[in-house]
Amino acid sequence: MSTLEIRDLHVSIETDQGTKEILRGVNLIINSGETHAIMGPNGSGKSTLAYTIAGHPRYTVDSGSITLDGADVLEMSIDERARAGLFLAMQYPVEIPGVTVSNFLRTAKTALDGEAPALRSWIKDLRGSMEALRMDTSFAERNVNEGFSGGEKKRHEIVQLELLKPKIAVLDETDSGLDVDALKIVSEGVNRVKENTGLGVLLITHYTRILRYITPDFVHVFVDGRVVEEGGPELAERLENEGYDRYLTGSTVG
Ligand code: ADP
Ligand code: MG
Ligand code: MG
Numbered sequence: 001m002s003t004l005e006i007r008d009l010h011v012s013i014e015t016d017q018g019t020k021e022i023l024r025g026v027n028l029i030i031n032s033g034e035t036h037a038i039m040g041p042n043g044s045g046k047s048t049l050a051y052t053i054a055g056h057p058r059y060t061v062d063s064g065s066i067t068l069d070g071a072d073v074l075e076m077s078i079d080e081r082a083r084a085g086l087f088l089a090m091q092y093p094v095e096i097p098g099v100t101v102s103n104f105l106r107t108a109k110t111a112l113d114g115e116a117p118a119l120r121s122w123i124k125d126l127r128g129s130m131e132a133l134r135m136d137t138s139f140a141e142r143n144v145n146e147g148f149s150g151g152e153k154k155r156h157e158i159v160q161l162e163l164l165k166p167k168i169a170v171l172d173e174t175d176s177g178l179d180v181d182a183l184k185i186v187s188e189g190v191n192r193v194k195e196n197t198g199l200g201v202l203l204i205t206h207y208t209r210i211l212r213y214i215t216p217d218f219v220h221v222f223v224d225g226r227v228v229e230e231g232g233p234e235l236a237e238r239l240e241n242e243g244y245d246r247y248l249t250g251s252t253v254g
Contacts, residue, residue, distance in 0.1 A: 001031065001032045001033075001198075002031070002032045002068065002069050002085060002167040002168060002200060003029060003030070003031050003032075003067075003068070003069055004028075004029070004030045004053075004066070004067070004068050004073075004086070004168045004200065004202075005028075005029050005030075005065075005066070005067045005068075006026055006027060006028040006029070006053075006064070006065070006066050007027060007064050007065045007066075007067075008025050008026070008027060008063065008064040008065075009023050009025065009026040009027075009049075009052070009061065009063075009064035009065070009066065010023055010024060010025060010061070010062040010063045010064050011023035011045075011048055011049075011052050011059050011060065011061055011062065012059075012060050012062055013048070013058060013059055013060065014060075021062070021225070022045045022048045022059075022225050023045050023048055023049060023052065023225045023226070024224065024225035024226050025064070025225075025226050026049060026064070026225070026226055026227060027227065028202075028220065028227070030168055030200045030201075030202055031200055032167060032168075032198045032199070032200045033194070033198045033199075033200060034200050034201070034217045034218065035194065035200075035201040035203060035214060035215070035216045035217050035218075036200075036201065036202050036203065036216060036217065036218045036219075036220060037203045037204075037205060037211055037216035037218070037219045037220065037236060038202060038203070038204045038205070038220050038222050038227075039205055039206070039208070039219060039220070039221055039222060039236065039239055040206070040221060040222030040223055040244065041206070041223065041244045041247075041248065042206060044222050044223050044224060044225065045222065045224070045225040046172065046173075046204045046206075046222055047172055047173075047204070048225075049204070049222075050088055050090070050170045050172040050202075050204055051088075052066070053066060053073070053081075053086065053088065053170055053202075054078065054081065054086065054088035054170065055073075055076065055077065055078040055081050061074055068084050068085065068086065068167070068168065071084060073086070079111070082108075082111075082112060082164075082166075083111075083112055084167075085166050085167030085168060086166060086167070086168055086169075086170070087160070087161060087164065087166035087168070087169040087170065088169075088170045088172070089154075089157040089160075089161070089169065089170065089171045089172060089174055090172055093145050093153050093156075093157065094145060095143070095144065095145040095146045096143065096144035096145065096146075097143055097146055098143060099143060099144050100140065100141050100142065100143060100144070101139060101140050101141070101142055101143075101144055101156060101159075102126065102140040102141060104144045105126065105159065105160065105163055105164075106122065108160070108164060109122070109163060109164060112164055125162075125163055126140065126159070126163065129158075129159045129162040129163060130159060132162075132188075132189065132192065133155045133158055133159060133185055133186070133189050134185055135152075135155055135159075139152070139156075144156070150176070150177030150178060150182075151177075151178055151179070151182035151186075154174055154177075154178060154182065154186045155182070155185070155186060155189070157171075157174070158186055158189035158190060158193070161189070161190070161193045161199070162189065162192070162193050165197050166199065167199070167200065168199070168200040168201075168202065169193075169199055169200070169201050169202070170202045170204065171190070171201060171202070171203050171204065172204045173204060173205060173206065174186060174190075174203070174205075174210065175205055175207060175209055175210035176206075183209065183210060183213065184213055187210060187213030187214045188213070190214050191213075191214060201214075203216060208236045208237070208239055208240040211233065211236045215233055216232075216233055216236065217232070217233075218230065218231075218232065219231050219232065219233065219235040219236045219239075221235065221239065221244075221247060223244065223247045223248065228247055229247070
């Protein structure tokens with residue numbers, strides 16, 4: 001049982017126009033086995049929250065805390081965060097030319113575990129995971145994210161989830177750019193990992209569509225750098241019908 005705890009988190013970035021505060025007091029607690037949806041309009045700071053949890057150097061934590069089972073995440077390097085059990089699926093994953101999916105996954109697994117996985121069971125696990133996501137085995141020999149379609153990028157992330165077995169995963173707009181079939185396959189993958197490993201999930205999304213396939217235990221409405229309302233799955237339904245307008249009292253969030 002793991003707990004990711006975010007307390008009164010304030011985060012800013014440097015822009016050409018000076019320092020800009022983006023997160024303005026975020027509070028969240030995510031336990032193993034729970035799925036939390038963060039829903040908010042574009043520009044509200046959802047990706048900033050994801051990057052801050054992952055340790056992206058661009059984002060400065062001005063105050064507040066992030067802990068995983070009591071350990072100070074903000075003191076950890078990006079590698080240490082991964083070894084501690086945190087996983088970030090980025091909204092825009094980067095290409096890694098010259099590194100195949102197969103090598104990338106095995107290297108990541110070795111770095112996380114401190115030793116290389118036994119070859120035979122590793123190949124079996126990799127094939128099993130790719131099959132479950134309806135991916136051709138030749139995919140393992142392609143370079144990471146190079147020329148991947150939106151759906152392939154997202155499937156690759158679920159393969160990572162399945163093989164790397166993090167404790168808490170942050171999935172940033174995993175639904176974006178997926179057609180319904182791919183969305184179903186990716187969602188099934190997330191649900192399978194949740195069931196098998198007790199993964200805790202922070203599911204960041206603009207649209208409610210993915211929540212039809214991955215049922216959240218908690219929904220947090222995120223506007224202007226903070227959580228403005230919390231509830232259960234019914235809150236997502238309301239957002240689907242009413243949008244975010246009621247939360248945007250004259251602000252310029254677009
Ligand atoms: P969301 O994911 O909810 O769309 P983001 O976290 O991407 O929101 O962005 C929040 C705000 O911070 C936006 O106004 C965005 O323009 C700004 N922002 C985020 N990252 C950067 C950056 N690297 N440079 C300049 N502005 C940024
Ligand atoms: Mg505050
Ligand atoms: Mg975003």
